[in-house]
Amino acid sequence: MLDKKYDHQKVEMGKYKFWLEKGYFKSGQDKTKPAYCIVIPPPNVTGKLHLGHAWDTTLQDIIIRYKRMDGYDALWLPGMDHAAIATEAKVVARLKQQGVGKRELGREKFLDECWDWTREYAENIRSQWAKLGLSVDYTKEAFTLDDNLTLAVKTVFKKMYDEGLIYRGERIINWDPEAQTALSNEEVIYKEIDGAFYHLKYFIEDSDEYLEVATTRPETLFGDTAVAVNPSDERYQKYIGKKVILPLVNKKIPIVGDEHADPEFGTGVVKITPAHDPNDFEVGLRHNLERVIVMNPDGTMNENAGKYVGMDRFECRGEMLKDLEKQGLLIEIEPIKHSVGHSERTDVMVEPYLSKQWFVNMEKLSRQVLENQKDEDKKVNFFPERFEKILNHWMEDCHDWCISRQLWWGHRIPAWYKGDEVYVGIEAPTEEGWHQDEDVLDTWFSSALWPFATLGWPNETEDFKRYFPNDCLVTGYDIIFFWVSRMIFQSLEFTGKRPFKDCLIHGLIRDKIGRKMSKSLGNGVDPMDVIDTYGCDSLRFFVTTNSAPGQDLRYDEEKIKSTWNFINKLWNAARYVLMNLEDFSQEDYTLENLTLPDKWILDKLNTIIGNVRSNMEKYEFHNVGNELYSFIWEDYCDWYIELSKTNMTKTTKSVLLTVLTDILKMLHPFMPYVTEEIYQMLPIKEADSIMISTYPKQDKTKVFKKEKELVEKILEDIVAIRNLKATNHISKHADVKIETKEELKSIYCSQLKIQNFLADDNQDNSDKLSYHYQSKLVDITYYDEGEQEDLAKKEEEIKKLEQSIERREKLLANENYVNKAPQNVVELDRKKLQEEKEKLALLKK
RNA sequence: GGGUGAUUAGCUCAGUUGGUUAGAGUGCUUGCUUGACGUGCAAGAGGUCAUAGGUUCGAGUCCUAUAUCACCCACCA
Numbered sequence: 001m002l003d004k005k006y007d008h009q010k011v012e013m014g015k016y017k018f019w020l021e022k023g024y025f026k027s028g029q030d031k032t033k034p035a036y037c038i039v040i041p042p043p044n045v046t047g048k049l050h051l052g053h054a055w056d057t058t059l060q061d062i063i064i065r066y067k068r069m070d071g072y073d074a075l076w077l078p079g080m081d082h083a084a085i086a087t088e089a090k091v092v093a094r095l096k097q098q099g100v101g102k103r104e105l106g107r108e109k110f111l112d113e114c115w116d117w118t119r120e121y122a123e124n125i126r127s128q129w130a131k132l133g134l135s136v137d138y139t140k141e142a143f144t145l146d147d148n149l150t151l152a153v154k155t156v157f158k159k160m161y162d163e164g165l166i167y168r169g170e171r172i173i174n175w176d177p178e179a180q181t182a183l184s185n186e187e188v189i190y191k192e193i194d195g196a197f198y199h200l201k202y203f204i205e206d207s208d209e210y211l212e213v214a215t216t217r218p219e220t221l222f223g224d225t226a227v228a229v230n231p232s233d234e235r236y237q238k239y240i241g242k243k244v245i246l247p248l249v250n251k252k253i254p255i256v257g258d259e260h261a262d263p264e265f266g267t268g269v270v271k272i273t274p275a276h277d278p279n280d281f282e283v284g285l286r287h288n289l290e291r292v293i294v295m296n297p298d299g300t301m302n303e304n305a306g307k308y309v310g311m312d313r314f315e316c317r318g319e320m321l322k323d324l325e326k327q328g329l330l331i332e333i334e335p336i337k338h339s340v341g342h343s344e345r346t347d348v349m350v351e352p353y354l355s356k357q358w359f360v361n362m363e364k365l366s367r368q369v370l371e372n373q374k375d376e377d378k379k380v381n382f383f384p385e386r387f388e389k390i391l392n393h394w395m396e397d398c399h400d401w402c403i404s405r406q407l408w409w410g411h412r413i414p415a416w417y418k419g420d421e422v423y424v425g426i427e428a429p430t431e432e433g434w435h436q437d438e439d440v441l442d443t444w445f446s447s448a449l450w451p452f453a454t455l456g457w458p459n460e461t462e463d464f465k466r467y468f469p470n471d472c473l474v475t476g477y478d479i480i481f482f483w484v485s486r487m488i489f490q491s492l493e494f495t496g497k498r499p500f501k502d503c504l505i506h507g508l509i510r511d512k513i514g515r516k517m518s519k520s521l522g523n524g525v526d527p528m529d530v531i532d533t534y535g536c537d538s539l540r541f542f543v544t545t546n547s548a549p550g551q552d553l554r555y556d557e558e559k560i561k562s563t564w565n566f567i568n569k570l571w572n573a574a575r576y577v578l579m580n581l582e583d584f585s586q587e588d589y590t591l592e593n594l595t596l597p598d599k600w601i602l603d604k605l606n607t608i609i610g611n612v613r614s615n616m617e618k619y620e621f622h623n624v625g626n627e628l629y630s631f632i633w634e635d636y637c638d639w640y641i642e643l644s645k646t647n648m649t650k651t652t653k654s655v656l657l658t659v660l661t662d663i664l665k666m667l668h669p670f671m672p673y674v675t676e677e678i679y680q681m682l683p684i685k686e687a688d689s690i691m692i693s694t695y696p697k698q699d700k701t702k703v704f705k706k707e708k709e710l711v712e713k714i715l716e717d718i719v720a721i722r723n724l725k726a727t728n729h730i731s732k733h734a735d736v737k738i739e740t741k742e743e744l745k746s747i748y749c750s751q752l753k754i755q756n757f758l759a760d761d762n763q764d765n766s767d768k769l770s771y772h773y774q775s776k777l778v779d780i781t782y783y784d785e786g787e788q789e790d791l792a793k794k795e796e797e798i799k800k801l802e803q804s805i806e807r808r809e810k811l812l813a814n815e816n817y818v819n820k821a822p823q824n825v826v827e828l829d830r831k832k833l834q835e836e837k838e839k840l841a842l843l844k845k
Numbered sequence: 846g847g848g849u850g851a852u853u854a855g856c857u858c859a860g861u862u863g864g865u866u867a868g869a870g871u872g873c874u875u876g877c878u879u880g881a882c883g884u885g886c887a888a889g890a891g892g893u894c895a896u897a898g899g900u901u902c903g904a905g906u907c908c909u910a911u912a913u914c915a916c917c918c919a920c921c922a
Contacts, residue, residue, distance in 0.1 A: 215922060270922040338921060562870060565884050576881030726888040816902035825864050
């Protein structure tokens with residue numbers, strides 16, 4: 001027999017291993033089934049999974065388990081991402097603790113360290129997947145640095161290069177002086193910080209006049225090669241063509257007229273530093289200005305900074321301000337708040353920096369995405385739909401993608417140089433004298449190929465043909481730009497198809513008061529701790545059913561507890577059923593002679609199956625959760641099980657079992673462990689594991705509309721009578737007279753716990769107070785010593801009814817309503833009006 | 846500057862193409878030592894659906910403004 005209390009640790013023990021050993025997670029075992037495929041968003045091999053991962057992966061597991069049970073050959077392909085800069089930063093930090101520098105170790109040995117790290121963390125992630133109960137097919141596990149992924153990356157790089165979609169050029173890029181690498185725009189996080197406008201004097205050549213220039217980064221002044229004013233700005237027009245003397249450097253630089261200078265902003269005069277600012281770079285192109293780089297890759301000043309050479313960029317700023325002040329060139333320091341780019345990984349201030357890098361030309365690729373989304377049959381369908389707008393918006397206005405990184409951990413760029421010659425290919429050129437590009441690719445370059453490269457592309461493998469395009473991709477909205485958009489354009493370009501038919505987008509996990517979970521706030525919650533305390537099933541059900549699609553979710557321990565209670569409820573319902581089904585076997589199973597309650601619950605079950613299925617198809621899991629929660633707790637436990645207690649026949653037992661089995665199956669994708677535990681104990685079951693049982697289907701032979709409606713009326717009566725008893729504090733020992741159809745009597749009496757029947761109409765009750773309730777189905781009177789019946793309440797009820805009748809009569813008298821509203825709505829109103837009138841008549845009697 | 850989402854019960858949230866008297870969990874009140882479960886059962890209280898207009902027979906739902914909060918993109922000399 002089951003324990004009285006649900007013990008999640010006991011329940012979860014050993015089950016994952018059992019499924020794994022039975023091979024239930026493996027795809028491709030029966031290829032007569034239709035294929036269904038999801039690839040996991042590969043977690044970075046940088047650390048532990050957080051609650052966001054738990055949410056994301058559970059959603060996928062729900063879909064894949066559902067599809068598997070529903071007759072599909074379901075592949076959920078797992079894998080991980082090498083995460084170039086993120087991992088490299090961690091490994092560098094670990095080495096630093098050991099007193100070892102990356103460069104002194106050398107490239108090869110450093111990569112060995114990265115592989116060690118990867119193996120260690122990959123194992124950790126796999127064990128967390130196991131704790132989460134994820135049914136991933138480990139036989140197809142992939143890593144972004146696997147041979148095949150590497151081949152895919154090289155193939156793509158070469159083709160794009162040949163077609164001019166990839167080019168190498170000198171541009172202003174975002175430079176991370178800590179990691180000493182270029183970053184893409186998407187890896188830069190803008191933060192609002194306290195800064196200042198430094199107003200400086202730039203004296204005009206051979207004159208006492210000066211231009212007031214305001215800058216937030218005075219240290220870039222050494223790279224100034226002009227100052228710009230707007231040609232239409234009457235204050236400064238006359239100076240265009242003259243020269244100013246660059247402070248501290250005393251170099252003469254021209255004053256140019258350029259639209260970039262906004263007369264309304266600041267002083268209207270801009271210093272132009274083409275090597276350290278993207279806008280200035282453009283101005284420099286227009287006016288053919290020299291590009292002077294003033295910093296080293298590590299953020300220190302280079303020889304162009306004169307006496308400040310070797311200083312850190314911020315130290316230099318302080319020193320030169322002192323000197324400027326001494327020379328009377330500093331007018332004022334105006335404090336401002338402004339947003340400044342920071343590196344996503346190292347959090348240092350990003351330096352716009354002139355550098356030779358590889359770029360993806362986005363023009364054609366983004367246009368292809370926008371075109372494709374217009375085709376209903378070929379587009380990626382977003383759930384919720386609105387996220388398509390985010391994608392389109394991004395595609396309409398995207399800049400070229402800087403893909404080279406000055407790192408070691410990643411896909412090395414398949415380009416070789418010899419003098420001015422460039423060779424791009426899958427293999428190194430065979431002749432002497434070529435050396436390969438030292439840089440690696442942005443980690444997103446390889447993950448963009450994930451949906452097809454993991455299935456064997458560029459080879460036309462069986463898996464690729466069978467499982468591509470994927471059926472669904474699940475990810476958070478924060479990653480649409482980084483990843484989803486890039487998978488779509490690369491897939492369209494290289495396979496000619498969308499990478500996946502559906503894209504399910506979920507929100508972010510927040511803490512109880514709505515803050516983002518972060519290390520610096522220390523408000524993060526480890527899903528493994530939650531699993532230890534409340535069980536995997538509680539966590540899974542909580543994260544997947546407590547918010548609408550695309551909405552954020554607050555982590556609230558109280559809600560996990562409440563989910564645990566729900567599972568405990570299910571557990572005890574199963575306990576009750578199994579207690580009554582000891583020695584029950586296949587021969588005892590019968591659905592002959594169904595009672596009213598039997599028909600009611602079977603009809604309800606049928607409805608629920610339909611609702612659950614349609615919500616599963618739409619990924620509306622919170623609706624599935626609510627449907628199952630109320631069906632199980634209210635309909636099955638509070639009503640049907642209670643009704644079953646007085647009528648424990650073989651038929652009732654069979655119905656109890658039937659409904660429980662289907663409940664378990666529908667819950668299984670959400671709570672795999674507890675459903676498997678209970679399933680294993682059922683006296684009749686179709687499969688060795690609930691995982692491979694069939695998902696419930698609607699059964700037209702189990703539709704009992706009339707009986708269902710009748711039972712609902714009885715239940716309404718029972719609630720109303722209980723209410724009458726409670727509000728009047730009627731004793732449970734009170735005498736009762738009840739008139740109803742014989743077949744309904746036991747239902748009323750059992751549910752109302754009627755003990756003292758008054759079979760004898762002649763008993764004298766004149767010394768007691770009487771309480772009366774009547775409906776079309778039942779007429780019941782309680783005789784009790786106690787307070788007078790609460791007549792005020794009765795009157796209130798009458799008043800409410802009268803108001804409602806009046807409202808409805810008015811509505812039905814309105815021709816506009818009767819003619820324009822749908823017939824069934826009007827019919828319902830008529831029916832309801834009739835019922836209310838009858839009820840009122842009974843009340844007034 | 847451009848965009849997205851949110852605003853519904855004390856709290857956290859659902860609310861399908863507009864259609865009964867707006868729901869759930871939790872909290873609250875009252876009563877239950879009922880043979881599955883007190884982690885439970887039963888009954889109940891609690892809402893001007895942010896505000897103002899509009900469309901409609903009918904608006905939490907659609908439209909137009911406004912307010913507040915959160916987020917994304919762009920700019921920021």
